[in-house]
Amino acid sequence: MTDHTPGSGGQPEEPTPQTEGSPAGTGDTPPAGVPQQQPQQPQAQQSDPAQSHATPQPEGQQPYGAQQTEPARPYSPQQYAAQQEGQPSYGPSENQQSYAAQGATPHATQQFPQHAPWPSAGGHTAVQPGPHQAHGRRGGLVAGVAALALVCGLVGGGVGGFVGYQFGGDRSPGVTSLDQPRPARSVNNAPQGSVQQVAQKVLPSVVQLQMVTSRGAGEGSGIVLSQDGYILTNNHVVSGDGSGGRLTAQFHDGRTAQVRVIGTDPKSDLAVVKADNISGLTPAELGRSDDLPVGAPVVAIGSPFGLSGTVTSGIISAKDRPVRAGGESGSEDTVLNALQTDAAINPGNSGGPLVDVDGNVVGINSAIYSPGNGQGQAGSVGLGFAIPIDQAKRIATELKDHGSATQSTLGVLIGAGDQPGALVRNVVPGGPAEQAGIRNGDLITKVDDRPIQDPDSLVAAVRSHAPGDRVKITIGGDRTVDATLAGQG
Incomplete structure (x- = not known):
């Protein structure tokens, strides 16, 4: 009782360890940010005095002073003697600092008290501190480095903790979707036509x-x-x-x-x-199918595969589609003038409604097309067919009232010819075709404005009308006749 047609990289270079306070060995590259020292040459001192310090040099090396734009001053006799004895020279006095002001003559010096303020770093002042100041400043630098290392350690620890938090996950309880309160009951008013x-x-x-x-x-x-x-x-x-x-x-x-x-x-x-023995049911509202346009949205409802109350939706894909349904192949008794839809229709949908957006029944779902070898039950491939409600309403009324129904007939026996159309093989005596002047061998190509491609097309076109309707029949390409359709049980 199913309604289907058979069918069917490299390693990082480790830095060479160096002793604090000694110049780098020959061929070694100091770490980034540390001035490179070369024997017998003065080093460039940073412009910021706070970053400068004098370091005692090993025997046989000159002190590392500030590189100046003016010519270097010659050593005093005391400094020279000290240099000859292998002692480092730190400047004129322990209580004085010698500054070579930028723009002064090559040998000019200025004397500043020990506690005098430092010149501005922006002045590019050359500095040659005394021994105690050098030691104090070195200690300050070491302390500053230690403080910097401490800050970096704190920062590093914070970064490590953050990374650990991100990868390890938050172990503390938190709010999730499961903890959210249940929302208020939804009042969903369906939009009209949905x-x-x-x-x-x-x-x-x-x-x-x-x-x-x-x-x-x-x-x-x-x-x-x-x-x-x-x-x-x-x-x-x-x-x-x-x-x-x-x-x-x-x-x-x-x-x-x-x-x-x-x-x-x-x-x-x-x-x-x-x-029997039931009341209080809800009758369906019947619509009309004659003015239903192709592309109109529709909804199919039924019990596919026994699943009652199933709703699917689609559109009217085509109209006036000749379809054989519910009977043996080759029998004109089962040719329908069907509505075609892509709404999913499956075995079990048969007899259920196809409705428009107003909820009015526009067709009775009856057949589906399923390509294949006919093994097993067919399923929807988007080609479903429904009997138009205009025709179904008339038949249903007769069945309810009389138990039987009549069909429209033209009074001809037809077959396929060499050209598109329905070839008249025999005209029923006294029937509508004979009265209209249709003869054996005529090729019917139109009913009203509807083209006839084959015999099924003619049967479907005639049955889309009610008995007593008057239609225009086109014979060949130019001859037309009028016929009044008769009814038969």
């Missing part, structure tokens, strides 16, 4: 039908037509493959009821059934 709004409106009117026969069981869907239990569905859902069976309806509110068949029409694949 799938949610359509589902809320239509779901109470959709039924799951279950057929149990001697050959097995199957499911389908149906649409509530009345409060007292009339239901519209597909003929192939309730036919039981001709073996009869037990039919049960399960409604949206959870109630179930036995169902009996009121009338069936295999040619249109429609049926009306009635659930």
Whole structure:
């Protein structure tokens, strides 16, 4: 009772260790930021006096003084004698400091008291301190280095702690999403025309039908037509493959009821059934399909694979699609003039509604296309087909009232020809075609403005009308006739 077609890098260089206060050995490069010392040459002193200090030099080396822009002053006799004895020279006196002011004559000096303020660092002043001051300043520098090392150690410790925190994770408890309070109850008013709004409106009117026969069981869907239990569905859902069976309806509110068949029409694949001893159901609202445009949004509701109340959405992909459904291949009795949709339709959706954005039923879901070898149950590939509600409403009314329904007919037997169209093989005597002047061998190419490509196209076009409708038939490429369609059971 399923409605499917068979288918289917390098190591870092370690710095050479050096003894504090001694010049680097030959060929060694001092660490970055330490002035390089060369024998027998004066070193450049930094412009900032706070960064300068005199270091006693080993025997045989000259003292390291400040490099000056003016010519260097000659040693005094005392300094020369001291140099000859291998003693370092520190300047004129322990209590005085000798400054060579920038811009002075080569041999000019200025005397400053021991506690006189230091000249500005920006003056590029050359400095040659006395021995005690050199020792004090060296000690100050060592203390400053120690302080700097302490600060760096603190900073390093802080960085290490931060990295450890980042990689080790916070062990202290913190607020997570699980600790957040539950929000207030959401009042979700579905926007008009949304799938949610359509589902809320239509779901109470959709039924799951279950057929149990001697050959097995199957499911389908149906649409509530009345409060007292009339239901519209597909003929192939309730036919039981001709073996009869037990039919049960399960409604949206959870109630179930036995169902009996009121009338069936295999040619249109429609049926009306009635659930007994039940009331208070919600009838569906029926719309119209004649002015439904291609691309219009639609919603399909049903029980695919037994999953009742399933909602899918899509659009109208095409209209007036000739489709065989629910019958044997090659039989004109099952040709439908179908709406095509990409809303997911699967076995079990058969008989359920296809609705527009207003929640009005515009089609009865009946068939799907499934390519393959026909092994197992088919599934949706985005090609679903529904009987237009305009046709289904007329048939359902007749089935409810009379237990049977009539179909429109032109009164011809047709087949395929060498060209696109429906080839008339035989004209039924006294029928609409004969009365309109259609003859054997004519090739029907249009019904009104609808092109006819093959025999199925003609059957679908005729059955889209009601008996008594007047249509224009085009023969070949230029001949047209008017015909009034008849009805037959």
